Amino acid sequence: MxxxxxxxxxxxxRFARPGSPAGRHRAAPIVTTSDRLASVITSAxxxxxxxxxxxxxxxxxxxxxxxxxxxxxxxxxxxxxxxxxxxxxxxxxxxxxxxxxxxxxxxxxxxxxxxxxxxxxxxxxxxxxxxxxxxxxxxxxxxxxxxxxxxxxxxxxxxxxxxxxxxxxxxxxxxxxxxxxxxxxxxxxxxxxxxxxxxxxxxxxxxxxxxxxxxxxxxxxxxxxxxxxxxxxxxxxxxxxxxxxxxxxxxxxxxxxxxxxxxxxxxxxxxxxxxxxxxxxxxxxxxxxxxxxxxxxxxxxxxxxxxxxxGWTPITRPYWGRQLLSLIGIIVITAYLGSLAYSVIWLGGVKLNPLWAGVTVIFMVERVVSVRRRGAVQMALASTIVVEMIFDVFLQTVQARAFWQAAWRKERKW
The missing domain is CATH 3.90.550.10 (Spore Coat Polysaccharide Biosynthesis Protein SpsA; Chain A)
Incomplete structure (x- = not known):
């Protein structure tokens, strides 16, 4: 070294390739002086x-x-x-x-x-x-x-x-x-x-x-x-x-x-x-x-x-759409958990209305089917909803924090 x-x-x-027509252009090592580097880049x-x-x-x-x-x-x-x-x-x-x-x-x-x-x-x-x-x-x-x-x-x-x-x-x-x-x-x-x-x-x-x-x-x-x-x-x-x-x-x-x-x-x-x-x-x-x-x-x-x-371009529109869906997801999961907490605290038990019951079933099916390649054990865990809900709530919390930091232009950290 x-x-x-x-x-x-x-x-x-070893940029030079034996027998390659470009070989003569590849003799220079990757480590060059700053003057040589500037010359190569500007003349490329x-x-x-x-x-x-x-x-x-x-x-x-x-x-x-x-x-x-x-x-x-x-x-x-x-x-x-x-x-x-x-x-x-x-x-x-x-x-x-x-x-x-x-x-x-x-x-x-x-x-x-x-x-x-x-x-x-x-x-x-x-x-x-x-x-x-x-x-x-x-x-x-x-x-x-x-x-x-x-x-x-x-x-x-x-x-x-x-x-x-x-x-x-x-x-x-x-x-x-x-x-x-x-x-x-x-x-x-x-x-x-x-x-x-x-x-x-x-x-x-x-x-x-x-x-x-x-x-x-x-x-x-x-x-x-x-x-x-x-x-x-x-x-x-x-x-x-x-x-x-x-x-x-x-x-x-x-x-x-x-x-x-x-x-x-x-x-x-x-x-x-x-x-x-x-x-x-x-x-x-x-x-x-x-x-x-x-x-x-x-x-x-x-x-x-x-x-x-x-900015807002034809390329970024789908990405902006996903950000909007993420924001909606934060609102929905907050409302979902809030309704559960209200049922437990004020109604003495979990009593979901038909809307939230339907959401729960759809969510459960999606969790099970989408993890099928991971095997029966992971499918069984996904079917309980509660286990993977921990991870989903965690990610939603991080997402909310990301929105807040970006909006208030907090210091960026790796």
Whole structure:
């Protein structure tokens, strides 16, 4: 490993590809001086506009799937307990990536050392204050100018593990040119006790919804997504031209939910995205209620503030609609619980009127059916309503807090 100016260590990725016509352009290491970096970025050609189709969406030029070069970027902050499993899942892919880069972001443990033992390239961040988004931008700023139409960039979390067919199917969809990015659907890893169980049920329901919509998802998950390199290049160009919010980088470092914001950016450029049933993975669950509350507050508030940044557009209208439904959900569950409390306190027992009785039955059926893939035990728990009601009320409380913080512009916290 060699030192990087400004702190950290790095092994320059092997961009040169033997026999590749682009190889001569890939000799420069990923770690360059700031003067050289500025020169490369400002002189990089801007991507050509992609053609539009009847549905108003744009496509990219199709390429051969077996000709695509896949670079995987794994931002990692003190992930020594997870990083080897993540890399192993990449090694087990039916279509292995061509290059794996672990971005050691302000690590104080053995993450970089363990990753290097796995035979991947390591890049250390330089004075990064912007968490995952900042770490990825430092690498992508150097990487994107030397990538071409046959390149794909996969970004995945250091606590995730891909199922074997993920990259093969993802590259297959990208190669058609119809989709600018392909994300995954995920299930939760074991652990976390009751709070972990609730999250695994929630993820199973989300995956079911995406399957029923044939891969149509609202967000390209940060757990694992593959992008056409030209897509990311256009995002940077659009930010530079102020057609999109944020500084001229791939990820907007001002926001709490960089993956959600990047999804909106890609959609506003007219591209299609997909989360197909074949691209699956597992990811870590939050082990405590406190950590889960912190995570979900960031997600929910960040999603709302992303919409404020983009305003009311044809792309954001469905997202605004979901925010409205969330607000209605808070009101409904408050009224539901209030009516139960009133029955117990003033009427001496639970006495639901026909309206709330119908709501209860519908809710119970939905809970049972939507968790069917998790097995009979989880279906039985869901049928009681009371057990999963704890988790639903918890999420609604976090959602209400997110609305309140966003409205009063409270300090953003990761």
């Amino acid at each position: 060699r030192p990087v100016s400004g702190g950290g260590t790095a092994v320059p990725p 050609p801007r991507p050509r506009a992609a053609p539009k189709h009847r549905d108003g969406r744009r496509s990219l030029p199709p390429v051969r799937a077996d000709a695509m070069w896949v670079t995987v970027l794994i931002p990692a902050h003190n992930e020594v307990g997870q990083i080897t499993e993540t890399i192993a899942s990449l090694r087990r892919q039916e279509r292995p990536p061509d290059q794996i880069v672990v971005i050691a972001d302000n690590c104080t443990d053995g993450t970089a050392a363990f990753a290097q033992l796995c035979g991947v390239e390591i890049v250390g961040t330089r004075a990064n204050r912007h968490k995952k988004a900042g770490a990825l931008n430092q690498v992508l700023d150097r990487l994107l100018p030397i990538l071409g139409p046959n390149d794909a960039v996969m970004v995945m979390d250091a606590d995730s593990a891909l199922d074997p067919g993920f990259i093969r199917h993802g590259v297959g969809y990208l190669a058609t040119g119809r989709y600018a990015a392909v994300g995954g659907t995920f299930t939760g890893k074991p652990g976390g006790g009751a709070v972990g169980m609730f999250q695994r049920n929630e993820y199973a329901r989300y995956a079911r919804d995406v399957r029923r919509l044939h891969g149509k998802a609202l967000v390209l998950t940060g757990t694992a997504t593959i992008f056409r390199a030209t897509t990311l290049q256009e995002v940077v160009a659009a930010r530079r031209d102020r057609r999109l919010p944020g500084l001229p980088h791939v990820y907007d470092v001002r926001v709490l939910t960089e993956d959600n914001e990047l999804t909106l950016a890609i959609l506003h450029l007219g591209f299609r995205i997909l989360c197909p049933a074949e691209c699956t993975l597992t990811t870590e669950v939050m082990p405590t209620w406190r950590e889960l509350a912190r995570q979900r507050l960031r997600w929910k508030r960040g999603a709302l503030e992303n919409l404020v940044d983009y």
